[in-house]
Amino acid sequence: MNPDPDPGAVFAKIARRYDRLNRVLSLGRDQEWRRSVMVRLPPGRLLDLGSGTGAARPLFGDRPAVALDPVSQMLALNPMTVRVAGVGEALPFSGRAFDAVFSAFVFRNLDSVGGALAEIARVLRPGGMAGIVDLARPRRKAAAALHRLGSAVIVPAAGFTIGAAAEYRYLHRSLDKLPPPERLYADAVLRETALRRLDLWRMGPLGFVYGVILIKEG
Numbered sequence: 001m002n003p004d005p006d007p008g009a010v011f012a013k014i015a016r017r018y019d020r021l022n023r024v025l026s027l028g029r030d031q032e033w034r035r036s037v038m039v040r041l042p043p044g045r046l047l048d049l050g051s052g053t054g055a056a057r058p059l060f061g062d063r064p065a066v067a068l069d070p071v072s073q074m075l076a077l078n079p080m081t082v083r084v085a086g087v088g089e090a091l092p093f094s095g096r097a098f099d100a101v102f103s104a105f106v107f108r109n110l111d112s113v114g115g116a117l118a119e120i121a122r123v124l125r126p127g128g129m130a131g132i133v134d135l136a137r138p139r140r141k142a143a144a145a146l147h148r149l150g151s152a153v154i155v156p157a158a159g160f161t162i163g164a165a166a167e168y169r170y171l172h173r174s175l176d177k178l179p180p181p182e183r184l185y186a187d188a189v190l191r192e193t194a195l196r197r198l199d200l201w202r203m204g205p206l207g208f209v210y211g212v213i214l215i216k217e218g
């Protein structure tokens with residue numbers, strides 16, 4: 001089996017066609033899933049962690065927002081005014097710099113979720129909130145098996161249509177990389193950070209999308 005390509009290389013390669021294909025793969029519902037998280041965040045200065053091409057930008061309204069992404073090809077396509085190169089695990093911002101952190105479809109690409117959560121806690125002001133939306137496997141075993149079969153075929157096939165089958169095979173495998181969100185954001189895990197879970201919910205067919213809202217205590 002070929003080793004997975006580096007996530008940075010994946011997103012550099014698919015940057016131009018990423019948004020269109022994503023919309024198709026999510027049956028046009030990706031923005032609805034982002035919005036369900038965004039509407040729960042407090043007003044004020046916002047960080048879009050792993051902003052990509054800025055697909056979430058229309059949801060930010062007139063709040064001051066900073067786009068952060070490690071892939072220059074993604075940032076180059078992002079219309080946001082303030083764009084910063086960097087990774088979620090080492091945020092290039094001072095402490096308490098943001099009222100809210102938003103992150104869509106990024107967490108399963110991170111090298112260290114714990115490291116990114118610690119960094120989010122550091123850059124949030126006390127009482128600030130983080131909203132994360134990402135893909136996972138459905139909760140029920142049978143549904144997860146069906147979803148795994150579907151994504152093994154459909155996702156790389158869709159990638160093939162844009163000449164990026166290997167990259168989209170990586171996206172399929174990334175769905176199994178992390179524990180289910182109910183464990184990933186369990187109180188015991190968050191206790192290592194200053195974050196507390198306010199809400200976690202499932203969306204989409206078979207519940208393969210989740211949203212989570214975390215608050216910075218103190």
Ligand SMILES: C[S@@+](CC[C@H](N)C(=O)[O-])C[C@H]1O[C@@H](n2cnc3c(N)ncnc32)[C@H](O)[C@@H]1O
Nearest residue numbers: 011050051052055071074087088104105106109
């Ligand atoms: C699936 S795209 C999502 C982009 C955008 N948030 C959206 O909703 O369309 C994942 C993004 O995460 C970025 N990314 C990968 N590793 C990252 C890391 N360690 N820290 C921050 N962003 C990362 C990728 O460059 C890519 O732009």
